[in-house]
Amino acid sequence: MAAKGGSFLIEEVEANAIFTPEDFSDEQKMIAKTTEEYVMGSVMPEVPYLEKHEFDRSVKLLQEAGELGLLAADVPEEYGGLNLDKVSSALIAEKMAVAGGFSISHGAHVGIGSLPIVLFGNEKQKETYLPDLADGTRFAAYALTEPGSGSDALGAKTTARLNEAGTHYVLNGEKQWITNSAFADVFTVYAKIDGEQFSAFIVEKGYPGVSTGAEEEKMGIKSSSTRTLILSDAEVPVENLLGEAGRGHVIAFNILNIGRYKLGVGTVGSAKRALDISLKYAAERKQFKTSIANFNLIKEKFGTMSSKLYAAESAIYRTVGYFEERMSALSEEEQKDGKAIAASIAEYAIECSLGKFFGSEVLDYIVDEGVQIHGGYGFMEEYEIARMYRDSRINRIFEGTNEINRLLVPGTFVKKAFKGELPLFEKAKELQGELMTLMPEEPGGELLAQEKMLVKNAKKIALLAAGLAVQKYGKGLEAEQEVLANIADLVNLVYAMESAVLRTEKAIAVSGEEKNKQKVLYTQIFCQEAFNEIEVHAKETLVAIESGDSLRMMMSVLRKLGRHTPINVIAKKREAADRLNESLKYVV
């Protein structure tokens, strides 16, 4: 059975228990390659036109994607899909991300657009829509956000009223910033029946009263269409109610989880691309008669970018692995039951949120440094990095802002603890008992011993901070958003550090130290820098929670848990960058 969501914080995890990118099968690699070739060969030449909102071209490209099977990964076979494993599906999302705004069109169609019907549609609805969505005959969009309700999704104002004949729901309202709205045929729309029961509906663009507004002018992802969906006495047949009346939030929250999960995966693909083009640029760009790639400050950038990328990639594919393990363990019957699938997804709500905010922040860091490496040219639109920089920004906002996602992490932990799913409070208590007698450790001399020690102590620090916060604030914790965000950061860094360490360990067990030197460097660099951050977050948190003697005591505990001899990250980064400069692409 796959690990329980969130259990990484309180359990020791073995390298063999996690999935890593080194575990891709030949077939999965082939699927990734087809996606890559499609993106580089078919999509990239069209991007300049897509950026100018020539969406006829998006439709053609999506149709081509349909012919290749790139729209069918998550659709069951009986409805014309391929029902691929979750790793393949993630690889498609990763490789597609390079296409910038177009990947948002693709992702919105296959993800938040099609999945509500895949997971929550009834037999008739699936038969009607899925074959067309899987092969690119029709395209899908998702309409949740309204001018007045963003993060507060359930505050929607759009209403639905059953007509007198009982044949149609009449929908009224406006849905804002709807991806694919220029050409989508099918929308999942949320509205409140009689202004009360939050529910989901399948709305076709041809229904009376359905129209779209003007195309928005966005800062980035311009290659995707974004408009308002206007519902003005829109007539939706009663059989198009999706799921149960008043249960729309179940659909909305589960789809959001998937959206977050896929967004995280996508950031890995974009980050790799930004790193690769920056490496190539630095090699070509000569100043003071030498490639700027040879300068140590540029190497420092590459060392940091790549180690962060390695950690994000390791963490996000670890989550992909959990999904795959859990989904493939479902019986055939359960696989057809959207609720069973949704429960599997909800299990990893914490990991989904971590991947979303960590992935998007790593990507933002990498495109920012990418522009910096390009210098003035990076500010010019003819260089791809400029578009990537603009495209990246939205990732920290949509699918739940990074702030909302941070708040969800400790919130979900506490919920799981109260439900008895995770023995969080017991572990926290156990730890507090241990603290009095705590002695600082010295790591052994073997490879990664220090990093493993840092992970172990980072878990204790995170648990300590979380435990103290729950103790101090109780139910009032919800209002302590700064503390909650700090705890989310601690948890995230634990997950990322541990994922990097375990991935490297697993790879070494298979192919030896010599072939995994680069992985070791990334792991050492990332763990050192992450641990530095952990100390800052923890200190701030303890100071906010405790005072007087107990603060002094906790600070001394933190010092003990934090004691280690730092590695020389400058030297490690130079070494990692040298290898990157040789291969001119992200290598592990």
Add this chain to the structure above:
Amino acid sequence: MNLYVLLKRTFDTEEKISISGGRIQEDGAEFIINPYDEYAVEEAIQLRDEHGGEVTVITVGSDESEKQLRTALAMGADKAVLINSEEDLDEGDQYTTAKILTQYLKDKEVDLILAGNVAIDGGSGQVGPRVAEGLGIPYVTTITDIEVNGSDVSITRDVEGDSEKISTSLPLLVTCQQGLNEPRYPSLPGIMKAKKKPLEELELDDLDLEEADVASKTKTIDIFMPPEKAAGRVLEGDLSDQVKELAGLLRSEAKVI
């Protein structure tokens, strides 16, 4: 129509080549179907779709080559044959490969064999023609268009940038040049199906060949990288002085005049 494609696994065109100990380093490198062989696979699939029949892709190599064969199957080829020479042979040359392929093909009912014009690694362009010679069938190299009508074949071939039209007949071997077609990406359903398509693995023994029968006819004496290109120079000063300086440099430094 019985179509056979000769396929080679080669370095990805994006790989940087490095040499160590007199050998090209393969560690961690990405491998692909030789791009010219990809044209051959695509053309074979199109001809099969038009005329019916079966496409078999063959390679001489090691276990590693299975991936490229699976890719060809995913593109739409029907069967694959891997002649695994890894255990029997330390090294081979074009003679070796052609001899093995000829031996395999000689008792098959062959209508059309398609190969790449050259492989992007060795670049000899010899294996195809040698196989045709071994089988005693005609061959046409560097084709950019082919039409089959019964047993008549009309071909356009690339001759150093010009085109030449040729009429010939089956059985035949052709080598494929850029411009012949746009190879398709393997579709996802194609990739799923490829798992279940037959891939036969043979060793020299199965073909009644001894090591000595296929021993290289050539010896590789040295492998080295092309010399690094020196930086260019911009001459300055009066135009007539520049011309004089250039002529002098061509004589004394470049030694070309």
